[in-house]
Amino acid sequence: xxxxxxxxxxxxxxxxxxxxxxxxxxxxxxxxxxxxxxxxxxxxxxxxxxxxxxxxxxxxxxxxxxxxxxxxxxxxxxxxxxxxxxxxxxxxxxxxxxxxxxxxxxxxxxxxxxxxxxxxxxxxxxxxxxxxxxxxxxxxxxxxxxxxxxxxxxxxxxxxxxxxxxxxxxxxxxxxxxxxxxxxxxxxxxxxxxxxxxxxxxxxxxxxxxxxxxxxxxxxxxxxxxxxxxxxxxxxxxxxxxxxxxxxxxxxxxxxxxxxxxxxxxxxxxxxxxxxxxxxxxxxxxxxxxxxxxxxxxxxxxxxxxxxxxxxxxxxxxxxxxxxxxxxxxxxxxxxxxxxxxxxxxxxxxxxxxxxxxxxxxxxxxxxxxxxxxxxxxxxxxxxxxxxxxxxxxxxxxxxx
Ligand SMILES: C[S@@+](CC[C@H](N)C(=O)[O-])C[C@H]1O[C@@H](n2cnc3c(N)ncnc32)[C@H](O)[C@@H]1O
Numbered sequence: 414x415x416x417x418x419x420x421x422x423x424x425x426x427x428x429x430x431x432x433x434x435x436x437x438x439x440x441x442x443x444x445x446x447x448x449x450x451x452x453x454x455x456x457x458x459x460x461x462x463x464x465x466x467x468x469x470x471x472x473x474x475x476x477x478x479x480x481x482x483x484x485x486x487x488x489x490x491x492x493x494x495x496x497x498x499x500x501x502x503x504x505x506x507x508x509x510x511x512x513x514x515x516x517x518x519x520x521x522x523x524x525x526x527x528x529x530x531x532x533x534x535x536x537x538x539x540x541x542x543x544x545x546x547x548x549x550x551x552x553x554x555x556x557x558x559x560x561x562x563x564x565x566x567x568x569x570x571x572x573x574x575x576x577x578x579x580x581x582x583x584x585x586x587x588x589x590x591x592x593x594x595x596x597x598x599x600x601x602x603x604x605x606x607x608x609x610x611x612x613x614x615x616x617x618x619x620x621x622x623x624x625x626x627x628x629x630x631x632x633x634x635x636x637x638x639x640x641x642x643x644x645x646x647x648x649x650x651x652x653x654x655x656x657x658x659x660x661x662x663x664x665x666x667x668x669x670x671x672x673x674x675x676x677x678x679x680x681x682x683x684x685x686x687x688x689x690x691x692x693x694x695x696x697x698x699x700x701x702x703x704x705x706x707x708x709x710x711x712x713x714x715x716x717x718x719x720x721x722x723x724x725x726x727x728x729x730x731x732x733x734x735x736x737x738x739x740x741x742x743x744x745x746x747x748x749x750x751x752x753x754x755x756x757x758x759x760x761x762x763x764x765x766x767x768x769x770x771x772x773x774x775x776x777x778x779x780x781x782x783x784x785x786x787x788x789x790x791x792x793x794x795x796x797x798x799x800x801x802x803x804x805x806x807x808x809x810x811x812x813x814x
Contacts, residue, residue, distance in 0.1 A: 424449045425677065427636055433701075434563055436638045436676050443671040445789045446782030449645060450665040454629035455555045457510060457661055458544040460612065463523050463536040476511055477502035478660045479613060479627045481652050491516045494523070509551055510544065518543045518584035529580055535573065538603060541610075541628065542581050545602045549592045556592060558632050564604030566597070568700050574600045608699050609635040613661060616652055617798040619775055626651065627661070634663055639699065640678035641691055641707040642765050644671050646779040646796045647679055666781045668769055678705075683777040683797075684762075684770060688714065707762050768804070771795040 424443065430436040443449065457479065475482055475498035476489070486496035487503045495511055497503035507513075522539055531539065549556040566574075578599040592598060611634065612625035634647070648664045658664075671677065682694060688711035695703050771778040778797025782804065783790040791804045 422450050422633065430638065430676060433638045435636050437636050438676050439671050439673055441673050443667045444785045445667060445669050446784045447667050448664055448784055449667060449677065450633055451662055452631040452634045453659060453662050455559055455632050456544050456548050457627050457629045458540045459627050460537060460625040462533045463519065463539065464526050474626060475502050477506035480660045489516060492520055512547055512551065514585065515543055515547050521584050522580065525583065535577060538577055539580055541606050542577055542599060542602060546589060546594065550590050553590060559605060559630060562605045562609050562635050564601065564608050565700065566600035566604045569600055569603045569607060574603060611663065613649060613651060617776065629661060631663060634665065637677060637679045639681045639695065639703065640705045641680060641684065641703060642705065642762060643678050643680040644668055645677045645679055646781050648796045666784065668779065668781045684779060685777045688712065771798060771800060773798050773800055
């Protein structure tokens with residue numbers, strides 16, 4: 414790891430990592446649960462299609478902070494599609510994320526969509542483009558940061574670029590400032606969105622699939638590379654008022670002890686995905702083949718072994734019985750800091766699943782200890798369902814099922 418670029422946060426430094434581009438590396442030893450980053454979005458856009466038959470869905474969230482609106486909404490002065498939770502949110506949005514140009518453009522797209530036949534994903538990409546071109550005008554410095562993020566235009570389908578660019582070109586003309594409006598810029602923006610956007614998820618509910626409420630581009634979190642056994646995970650607190658933090662901020666905490674100089678990685682999707690699904694997702698959505706420790710082990714598994722670890726992260730009973738013995742060994746090899754010793758590397762995920770994967774039904778979140786005080790917390794928090802559990806209770810529970 415060389416070529417340190419700049420420090421995005423005191424606990425992290427950016428480094429060029431062989432085969433991965435830029436990444437974030439710890440500047441000092443990190444404690445389990447330690448907060449290493451709080452990041453606010455450069456740009457946010459709704460994950461709802463432009464045209465939806467579900468009127469309720471359309472009106473439920475504030476178009477500025479994406480909180481669910483519980484009281485009478487404050488309307489947009491110009492359109493009937495955007496609402497705000499307070500007049501303060503309305504006032505912020507009218508000069509940033511819901512300017513007159515955005516409002517007119519989204520209305521124009523809604524009215525012309527029938528002639529373009531866009532699928533839902535393309536409608537959401539159109540929303541992104543409108544927000545990104547607006548950012549170029551309202552905050553050129555933020556737009557420059559967006560342009561500095563990774564994203565190879567050749568990774569986006571030429572057909573999508575042409576379709577979306579021609580669609581945005583029909584929007585009311587805008588003062589696009591120093592960056593202009595071109596097919597090349599549209600392709601570059603779509604590429605940045607593809608590999609850097611984080612989904613701001615709906616709060617967990619056990620009885621329904623968890624949807625994406627909005628997408629955000631986060632200037633610092635965009636530098637975390639992926640690992641299928643991550644050493645950090647991201648928390649969002651959508652619709653909660655914990656410490657008055659912004660509804661759309663993301664917080665990254667380390668899962669276990671991390672020594673100085675170690676790369677910090679997130680998993681770009683739930684850790685229970687099996688090998689073939691992970692590789693396919695990473696290739697198609699992010700353009701790389703993962704060679705992390707877990708993938709190196711699982712690449713040698715037979716199809717049956719891979720299938721045995723099904724999408725739910727649950728193993729067949731037979732497999733589970735065999736592994737209970739191995740789990741005991743693995744557990745014995747964990748050092749006092751909760752780190753795995755070298756010997757575990759041939760089966761690293763068994764320990765990870767036991768200790769750091771939520772065992773609540775249909776959750777599959779990752780657990781990290783609460784932020785440490787003088788010493789590490791023994792309370793683990795799930796980054797999907799928010800469940801809090803004592804770490805030793807969790808070990809018993811996970812081993813039991
Ligand atoms: C969100 S960006 C991460 C930061 C990026 N490396 C950079 O230089 O700005 C995602 C991109 O990083 C690269 N990447 C992330 N994790 C990787 C990994 N484990 N192996 C190889 N490339 C990776 C891929 O190009 C991916 O599309």
